[in-house]
Amino acid sequence: MLHVKPAWKNWQLLTEKGRHIWAFKSGSNPIDTHLQNADAISDEEIAQFAEDFQFDKFNNPNSADKVYRHAAINAKFQEFTGQIPQAENPEEQTVIEALIKGINYFSTLQSEDGHWPGDYGGPLFLLPGLLIASYLAETPFPKAHREMMKLYLFNHQNKDAGWGMHIEGESTMFGTVMQYVSLRLLGVDKNHQQLVEARNWIKSHGGATGIPSWGKFYLAVLNLYDWQGFNSLFPEMWLFPKWLPVHPWRYWCHTRMVYLPMAYCYAQRIKAPENELILSLREEIYNEDFAAIDWPKQRNAVCEKDCYTTPSPVLKWMNFFTNNYEKFKCSWLRKKSIDYILKYLHAEDQQTHYINIGPVNQAINSICMWHACGKDSEPFKRHVARWYDYLWVAEDGMKMSGYNGSQLWDTAFATRAMLESDLGKLFPATIAKSYRFIELSQIQSEHSTHAEFFRHPMIGSWPFSTAENGWPVADCTAEGLSAALAVHHSGLIRPTIDATRIKKAVDVILSYQNDDGGWATYELTRAPKWLEKLNPSEVFADIMIDYSWTECTAACVISLLEIQETDPAYRSNEIRQAISAGLNFILKQQKPDGSWYGGWAVCFTYATWFGVEALSKAKGKGYYDDAALAASISKACAFLVGKQKADGGWGETFKSCSTLVYTEAETSQVVNTAWALLALMAAEFGEKEVIEAGIQVLLSRQSRIGDWPQESISGVFNYNCMITYANYRNAFPIWALNRYYRRTIQG
Numbered sequence: 001m002l003h004v005k006p007a008w009k010n011w012q013l014l015t016e017k018g019r020h021i022w023a024f025k026s027g028s029n030p031i032d033t034h035l036q037n038a039d040a041i042s043d044e045e046i047a048q049f050a051e052d053f054q055f056d057k058f059n060n061p062n063s064a065d066k067v068y069r070h071a072a073i074n075a076k077f078q079e080f081t082g083q084i085p086q087a088e089n090p091e092e093q094t095v096i097e098a099l100i101k102g103i104n105y106f107s108t109l110q111s112e113d114g115h116w117p118g119d120y121g122g123p124l125f126l127l128p129g130l131l132i133a134s135y136l137a138e139t140p141f142p143k144a145h146r147e148m149m150k151l152y153l154f155n156h157q158n159k160d161a162g163w164g165m166h167i168e169g170e171s172t173m174f175g176t177v178m179q180y181v182s183l184r185l186l187g188v189d190k191n192h193q194q195l196v197e198a199r200n201w202i203k204s205h206g207g208a209t210g211i212p213s214w215g216k217f218y219l220a221v222l223n224l225y226d227w228q229g230f231n232s233l234f235p236e237m238w239l240f241p242k243w244l245p246v247h248p249w250r251y252w253c254h255t256r257m258v259y260l261p262m263a264y265c266y267a268q269r270i271k272a273p274e275n276e277l278i279l280s281l282r283e284e285i286y287n288e289d290f291a292a293i294d295w296p297k298q299r300n301a302v303c304e305k306d307c308y309t310t311p312s313p314v315l316k317w318m319n320f321f322t323n324n325y326e327k328f329k330c331s332w333l334r335k336k337s338i339d340y341i342l343k344y345l346h347a348e349d350q351q352t353h354y355i356n357i358g359p360v361n362q363a364i365n366s367i368c369m370w371h372a373c374g375k376d377s378e379p380f381k382r383h384v385a386r387w388y389d390y391l392w393v394a395e396d397g398m399k400m401s402g403y404n405g406s407q408l409w410d411t412a413f414a415t416r417a418m419l420e421s422d423l424g425k426l427f428p429a430t431i432a433k434s435y436r437f438i439e440l441s442q443i444q445s446e447h448s449t450h451a452e453f454f455r456h457p458m459i460g461s462w463p464f465s466t467a468e469n470g471w472p473v474a475d476c477t478a479e480g481l482s483a484a485l486a487v488h489h490s491g492l493i494r495p496t497i498d499a500t501r502i503k504k505a506v507d508v509i510l511s512y513q514n515d516d517g518g519w520a521t522y523e524l525t526r527a528p529k530w531l532e533k534l535n536p537s538e539v540f541a542d543i544m545i546d547y548s549w550t551e552c553t554a555a556c557v558i559s560l561l562e563i564q565e566t567d568p569a570y571r572s573n574e575i576r577q578a579i580s581a582g583l584n585f586i587l588k589q590q591k592p593d594g595s596w597y598g599g600w601a602v603c604f605t606y607a608t609w610f611g612v613e614a615l616s617k618a619k620g621k622g623y624y625d626d627a628a629l630a631a632s633i634s635k636a637c638a639f640l641v642g643k644q645k646a647d648g649g650w651g652e653t654f655k656s657c658s659t660l661v662y663t664e665a666e667t668s669q670v671v672n673t674a675w676a677l678l679a680l681m682a683a684e685f686g687e688k689e690v691i692e693a694g695i696q697v698l699l700s701r702q703s704r705i706g707d708w709p710q711e712s713i714s715g716v717f718n719y720n721c722m723i724t725y726a727n728y729r730n731a732f733p734i735w736a737l738n739r740y741y742r743r744t745i746q747g
Helices: 006-010 043-052 066-076 090-108 126-136 143-155 173-185 193-204 213-221 235-239 253-268 276-285 313-328 331-351 359-373 378-390 407-418 422-426 428-441 474-490 499-511 529-534 550-566 572-589 604-618 626-643 655-659 670-682 688-701 728-746
Strands: 011-016 019-024 391-394 397-400 715-717 721-723
Touching: 006 011, 006 043, 006 066, 011 066, 019 378, 019 391, 043 143, 066 090, 066 391, 090 407, 090 422, 090 428, 090 688, 090 728, 126 143, 126 173, 126 213, 126 359, 126 378, 126 397, 143 173, 143 397, 173 193, 173 213, 173 276, 193 276, 213 253, 235 253, 235 331, 253 331, 253 359, 313 529, 331 359, 331 378, 359 378, 378 391, 407 428, 407 474, 407 728, 422 428, 422 728, 428 474, 474 499, 474 550, 499 550, 499 572, 550 572, 550 604, 572 604, 572 626, 604 626, 604 670, 626 670, 670 688, 670 728, 688 728
Parallel strands: none
Antiparallel strands: 011 019, 391 397, 715 721
């Protein structure tokens, strides 16, 4: 049905309870274990890789996830054979048939365990960290994987020969040096033409001394940068009294779980031994002799291409203190801090089944376990097994995902999208499988060390990816709960998430609400905003504390509103107060032009959909002044209508995220269009022609078998790094069309 290139057939996605492993099949050999054949790749197969994984970044740097999708469609796709509802109006019938086609296609992509696998790549600094861990520990990836990684890195080189921090980004020193070094670690000769050109980019922009601090860290552990040129990570900070506002337990969890293993590596001054490759790389990436570099002067040197945030005077003062402390540090205090950090690292590994919270600390934790426990130790071996959970194969090669997947998140959205109208009931098997995965993913037990190591209580919560990952998230819990309730209301299945578990989810959501009325991501906000003055990263913003976000707040408000409708007696007064405070937070976040800024997707259309959805659902129910809600909704609709493009759609680029200003894409994007339509329909916007024009864009972009094109990148984190959500191009057009069907056709 869909053309599958020969080399694509070598790769098969294995899934179990949400876990993703891409297995390589050499020739006609069956896959017994996912690594069994991956080192036995032939020269002919390598040549076929090079031919079949050619990728035109300059047409669109975003892969369409063809390796997984084509295999799934060819193996499982069947035309819908059920009874299709009939409408008298041909235009309405077109919508119905597009919806059936879209849901049918998307159902084919569902794994047997019930989730929707998909590409969650985009950031280019992730795979280099894993390759550095592999190199240090002398634990190479199989040859098939290494060849695919080379192809991925080369495929995303920019026209100026550099690489960005993410696949759509302009070249930066961080992106270029990390990809360059990665390719050399993978065995590419320094005289390879693309590396010669990349080396010229590095040297013409000042050399690798200007790499940002995260890059300095990675180069230091490779012995390609001197630790003297790295600002102290002051490991003793972990021994501070917990009441201090600067204690790291107050940091946003992603930040503390990255700087925790970094602090171990810094304290131990881990570095690779000198060898021919290391000595050569020192010449390749610097403009001066490595031995002659004044390293302390490089601590704050950053290429202008990489500067997104500027170090504050407070941070500079702290660095002055901690850098000088290193000259006179107390050995027993340093040892005590190292021991504590190592204990914490072991706890994070055990709490997450060695997946860890994300790809950066997976790689650095691996380095720490290799150093502390040895290459043959059980902790390190368990890390290596989890490396493969983060790898994803698409037509642009093998990448490292931004998490171990977005399994629960995507499944919750897909389920709600399908059940927006009764048409979703035509796919009972799909809904039953998605419900089983949602049920499986709810976290029902607590870590024994959760209190000791600053974890938010999590019984009843849902994660972003899998239950094994073990990190609950506020809005993922809300989306998981909303999806479960939608399935319960459909009557398609006998609920297995009982009332007790529903109440536990509500309890967790309530426990996440901040004093400002909003909800953050993984935890409560634990420190004042001024802690951001200590942000040591030049490439990310707002990473120091867990901030309340419009999207997270709206998701939690919506789920609590649904609970009030379903079980109005349970903690009613507390829920009503929480909803009112959440609505107040959302209203305060609205910008003068009527929009909301989106912190987790691109961008204003995304957050505006969430904001309008929550306010519209609450209107008329006594949670807040209806006049204020109506005025806010009206402003939001005016904003969206003002951004509608000539063809009837909406489109933003990632620049909206980094500049905080709405930035038009050249063409409409189906995902942005779907978000805008969902908002306008939630608001019951009266100008039908505006909505119908957007619906026509979605209909016109749909393929013959029900897919939509992969267009620009749609996810973001920390303002400045973009990330792929391959399933958004299906879930949200389906949701928007389904809402249109329910409101306009179904009646």
